[in-house]
Amino acid sequence: MLQIKNLKAGIEDNQILKGINLEVKAGEIHAIMGPNGSGKSTLSAVIAGNEDYEVEGGNINFNGKNLLELDPEERANNGVFLSFQYPVEIPGISVSNFIKTSITEKRKAQGLDPIPTKDLLKMMREKMELLSIKQGYLSRNMNEGFSGGEKKRNEIFQMAMLDPKLAILDETDSGLDIDALRIVANGVNKLRSADNATIIITHYQRLLDYIVPDFVHVLYNGRIVKSGGAELAHELEEKGYDWVTNEEDKKWA
């Protein structure tokens, strides 16, 4: 599904990603872990097409398409979804209006007519139930006055509605209490299928207790320095990132 080869990217003159290689297949869950400032969020932003970052080299192939040539909205409409670490407020626009616009645009890109409102509402109700979202939520304005947990749940709700092929969850666990974490993780697990894939970006191992990854990668200094199975996350939790980073620092010293 996703092949990233020797990806180098940064902001202005500051190179943050220094050659990322990653392959994600349908049905897989990958966790990308690493200390602060290692480039985790940059990687997710570059995959999603945030123009604040400049791609200096390498390529990203997504289902046969060169992702780097597509606008962010084209990437989205091809099935790339980013759950934002800091979801943005859009005052005056209700959750339902926003999602309706989003789905309508996605269908337009696929040459489809807008989904009938009745069907859309039915679908919204189903997904709300999946994520234990209370009534009245749809008419609230996008992320305006939402608590940290509500914002993250809103991201996963949009993910459920848009049914992406590749979902990137950027620090979705930050700001969540344990109950919210469980609900969000539960939702992600239920949405998992043989046709889609998920990349979980996280600092802590906590979320991975609920969403068990097939692969864990450690990102440090703009490179993936260690990869392994789910057990790697536990090892990191025990030994700390120093365990990997010290070794890495020696190599480049």
Place this chain on the structure above:
Amino acid sequence: MSEQKKQSEDELLEKVTSTEYKYGFTTDIESDTIPKGLSEDVVRIISAKKNEPEWMLEYRLKAYKSWLEMEEPNWANINYTKPNYQDVIYYSAPKQKPVLDSLDDLDPEMKKTFDKLGISIDEQKKLANVAVDIVMDSVSVATSFKDTLAEKGIIFCSISDAIKDHPELVKKYLGTVVPARDNFFSALNSAVFSDGSFCYIPKGIKCPMELSTYFRINEAGTGQFERTLLIADEGSQVSYLEGCTAPMRDENQLHAAVVELIAMDDADIKYSTVQNWYPGNAEGVGGVFNFVTKRGICHKNAKISWTQVETGSAITWKYPSCILKGDNSIGEFFSVAVTNNRQQADTGTKMIHLGKNTKSTIIAKGISAGKSDGNYRGLVKISKGAINSRNFSQCDSLLMGDKCGSHTFPYIEVKNNSAKVEHEATTSKIGEDQIFYCNQRGIGTEAAIALIVNGYCKDVLNQLPMEFAVEAQKLLEISLEGSVG
């Protein structure tokens, strides 16, 4: 229209081939035009052409004399070359039977014009409960739903007809809220107004439909001097919609309208405007100069609510106001003012609290893009006798790009200490992060801006009747196209 004039007009149109302004076209209808310039004779000609009674001519002449002594105001934060008032044609009327019995008799050319606007009369007629009084070049050419209104005793007609048929009402109220001498432009309007609308809602009557008027400038170099007088008698209710678009012109067009609202005891007037006069091209050439005086007076327990969506005109100078004379009366002002390219707007409201327990609300949303300048100017005045009065004002500005300007000039005068006045103001930019967030959800940048802007204007757009709200949303999108690159 002379052959020569027609030719130069065609040249003009050819020159301005830009598609930026969707409504840039002219209607090829023969017009009856008087020579340009303003003098006592011109005022007399206008009055004579309209077969007006002597008292109306006197009113006009008095206004003209006042105008001669007045100076064009300079205090607004707008820069423009003052029009040469002797270079303006003050009267132009389509050369055909001015009032039609039915819309079917309408000139096919005119029908086409409205079709292009996307607001065909056929549609209008079908639209539930909308009566349309179309003003094309200063004279009403079609009036509909008159019978339905007549049943309730509601008078809705052109101001010219009202002068003839209801002189006692016009004489009693014309100029009582906006005196001719009020300002330079109201004096000018009072002297030369050629047409406009008149509405009277009798005691206790709730107007069964939205009243709407579409204004349209059509003759090159013709100033549009609309006059509207709306009287809601005791305990009555009315919602009036006014919308306008103008064809593209490569010269400045002068527009100086006066609107007067009278809300008697317990009456309720809702006045909504969508203004989309030609704003000039991207370099600021051409465009309508819009100098409007709109004011309403509220008697006991009455309410006047102004809603405006202003997207057009090169220059906008407009302050729809409320005089809250009666105790417990309410004034509201909801505004979205968009400026793009080189447009300049100085707009806001005045809330004059005179009665006890009077309340006013001001929600003004400015959007500036391109190299434009948007200004909010508002006055809240609480007089000595306005015990326990309240005002809430919220003035927000949204900036797009870094070449536009936005200013807020709130004036507050409070003369008694039982009053409560609140003022909130914010200035924001459409964030790159907001746009990227929408992009990531599959929404392209143009659509994202439209969405964000609509959200920002929601509190105002919500005040508009449904079909107008949809039109206004479209208008906002069109007005801001290409404003973020």
